[in-house]
Amino acid sequence: MLQGKKIVLGVSGGIAAYKAAALTSKLTQSGAVVKVIMTENAKWFVGSSTFQALSRQPVYDDTFEEQDPSGVQHIDLADWADMFVLAPATANLIGKLANGIADDMLTTTLLATEASVYIAPAMNVHMYQHASVMANLKKLDGFGFKFIEPGDGYLACGYVGKGRLEEPETIVEVLRKETDRRRQLSGRKLLITAGPTREKIDPVRYFTNPSTGKMGYALAREAAEMGAEVTLISGPVTLDTPPNVKRIDVVSARDMYESVMEHFPDQDIVIKTAAVADYRPAVTFDHKMKKKDGEWEVEMERTTDILQELGKKKTTQFLVGFAAETQNVEEYGRMKRDKKNLDAIVVNDVSEAGTGFGADENRVIWMGKEEEKLPLLSKQDVAREILDRIVREIRDL
Template sequence: MLSNRKILLCVSGGIAVYKAVALVSKLSQAGASVKVIMTESARQFVQPLSFQVMSRNDVFYDTFDEKDSSVIAHIDLADWADLVIVAPATANVIGKLANGIGDDMVTTTLLATTAPVWIAPAMNVHMYDHPAVKRNISRLHEDGVRFIEPSEGFLACGYVGKGRLEEPEKVAALVADFFQQSHKLKGKKVVVTAGPTRERIDPVRFLTNFSSGKMGYAMAQAAAEQGAETILISGPVSLPAPEGVTRIMVESAEDMLNAVMAQYDDADYVIKTAAVADYRPQTIHSQKMKKQEGASTIELERTVDILQHLGNEKKGQVLIGFAAETNNVAQYAKDKLARKNADYIIANDVTESEAGFNSDNNRVTIFGKNGLEQTFELLPKQELARRLLQVIIEQEENHDR
């Protein structure tokens, strides 16, 4: 299943290191070539020989111990890997990577690789919930790192809670699924819209909404990971462009409509996550409006409904819309699916404190034209995007058969 796949396992120090030995065994049995780098702390729990026996490869732990003088070891390993997994990942190594620190062989290799990086945290439940750790995880999510969520159970420290390293069998299955699904969109063009729009009132004021763009940027990154030519049409946000994605920045609803239509004819998938303004000021003042006594009224006019316009103009494109609702989520989503001639609507309740606008996590239900209805519980938006895209790809493959 993993024949000819090259996996680099970075092991940091924690009692869960013993599971990393089992993971190497599982991956090797599945046909992968596995190489291991250990931190100094990891070697306090398990000797390098254990990993060497299971992988049948040299184990690396000293940046300055060059086993092959013809290459620089940490650069060679970074270039060699098809996938890099950090397991177990301590709070320490997560913090270093989030802040670009390279002070040992694990962290310098992680900074040098261009392969996908997966992190499997393992730590005390309170450490995992610490604001600094959550902040570092959030930053790594934005950088495109994928996390294998820890499971809940009895921890070595005596606590019961979230923090257990995921079981080796589950990690190996995720790796196999990743390579099986990889590049399913190669040769396809995916257009994603993201973020808010701004509708100007005068030179210093505008109407907008709370959209952060995080969900749309995650969908664009997931599409690029699957090999698609990905065009991201973004309203004003503070997020960096995902790797491998062409980003087009816009401001108003009209700007976004024009940018989408310029890409629409040869698009295979259009994923419309942007929170586009439904109304704009009828008059845009050329000078700053001065305050005056009493109330003031701004006349508004409708903007073009981009999703409905795309549905009306559809000629074989797979059209995916998002519905940010505050009540009757399923009812409104199903109505939107039919009324706007979409293929899928992904709906969520933006009033939830842990999900929705500005959050790093989301909880959604996807509705499909063929009766599909599947709910995803709270997940980081990066991981949720991958799973949503996988469902859509599978649905379209079944439709084509």
Template sequence: MLQNKHILLGVSGGIAAYKACALTSKLTQQGANVKVIMTENAAKFVSPLTFQALSRNPVYTDTFDEKDPANIAHIDVADWADITILAPATANVIGKLAGGIADDMLSTVLLATQSSVYIAPAMNVHMYAHPAVMENMQKLESWGYHFIEPGAGYLACGYVGKGRLEEPESIIAAVDNHQSENALFSGKRVLISAGPTQEKVDPVRFFTNRSSGKMGFALAEAAANMGAKVTLVTGPVSLETGHQMIQRLDVVTAVDMYKTMHAHFPENDIVIKAAAVADYRPKQIYDEKMKKQSDDWHVAMERTKDILQSLGDIKEQQFLAGFAAETTDPVDYGIAKLEKKNLDAIIINDVAAQGAGFGGDTNVVTYINKIQDKDEITLRSKQAVAHELLLLIARDMKDETN
């Protein structure tokens, strides 16, 4: 996956900079075109000339060293990169990136590049475990940066523990594997529903639920990152979409979502219903605001159409997955829904579990396919859960074609 790729290697100032030399050499041997950016402190550990000889490209160290008057160097190299690897990544450069600081060539390019960025930290074990460093890494991960965890062992400072830069071979394998995953859904079309619906009572009131749309949006982003062309049908949420491979369609009611999902269903290969659609809506919608009464007000409700059931009834080649938000016997109810609605997979969300459910940034789910193989995805960010779910769907789709 790395052959003929433009790889930008950022080297920051730590003793592990010497491993970046081997990384440069191995990337070049795999057929990648490598350019190196070094911080001022990195150059105190390894000479820029070493990286120039290994990469057979100029080495960048100074933001203001404009070698070509026709181009602004830090923007030109940022646009050039297909993949960016930051190795070693010190606590300082991680903090600058998380804080949006651009005060040298490397940090400026990191803010400007649109390429995939892989960060391989290397630092003292206590620095790595410091709350500020952990918070910065979590922030960057939530923004879509990819981390290659350090190894554990004897560190240059004399401590033994986690903080040693991962070996060059392991860094390359991690990048290669992730790039392979990014191509899993190349050429596929994916339809995803997200968020709640709102069922109007009168001009100022409506029934809804606590869905934030975060899980569905994370699935859409992950699918787009894996090469899919995504249609995201969302109820009213405060989230934004920015990926160029995501077409966003906003709806309000269960009827709106039913019509939009059915309109786009035939052209898609994978359909995931993550939306929390209202099961009931008011039978009567009032044109004027209902005034306060002296006694109780009873609102008659009627069933909405079951979107997932209706899609299961007509599906042909599509891989159809749905979510089951449960609080009691979640696996039993999930399996029953899987069978009844002719699904290829059910994603069971025990909303009573710690760290799971509506509104939060984490989730815990159980994935069950149509032959009832069960995969547990433990507590992690919704972005990480989305990534794992799509890998499982890709696995099951591959099994179906074999």
């Protein structure tokens, strides 16, 4: 699975750097082309000639030492990579990456790459558990970086606990599985809706909801990484478009309905995470409504139920809905799945603190051919779990 894969291995300054030499060897033996970038501190533990001999490729350690004057090496490397692996990733490197600091060859290249980045931390157990390190890891998780968790055991500092760089064989196996996973949606067209809608009253007022689009954008990012051709129809959000995703911006429920219906026929998979308004003002005003004495009543009318319309029109599409509930979560989820002719629905209790709208984590129930309650996970991990289940269910059709 790694044959011909172009991997940049970033080695930072920790005692676990010696394991990076073994990792370079095993990746090369697996058929990957490995180019190593070392930090200055990494060279205190392992020499660059070691990596050069094992990889049979140049080793990079200086932003300003251009090995090929016809290009800019940190940009060329960033563009060249299929995968980027940080092993070991020290607390210092993790902190720099989380906060956009680019002060050497490794961090400069990292910020320039659009390849998937796999972070394999290695440090003292207390460093790993420090609040600032945990916050930086959580931040990187939100950015879409992937982690190869450190193992438990005896550490070089004498402590026993979590912080030991995972073994090279395990890292190689993780990369193999990830490479296989990247092909699972290859050739599939996938439509995702995300974010809220805004229903205008007048030029300065509208009805909306707290959706931030994080769940839908996490799904779009993950699906694109799995090889899908992703179209993301998004309500008003402040999120960046994930790499290799076609984004269409809409505002109102009517806008979203029209865009979804236009793109629906040639899709293979449709996931509707958007929190679309159920009602809109029956009358809108071209000018700002001025304050008056007394009450102001706004008559509301129903919007079109997009998901229900898709359920009526679907032919071969695999259709997944989302349901945000505050009570009788499972019962209402099943009712919506069956009533709207969905293949699956993802339900979550938005009354639970720290999950749902605006949060970085979610606790959901998958209701497809089988039902499964997932634990509290980051929204990126929830996206992975959902897409894994969609792939399994499509495979069984």
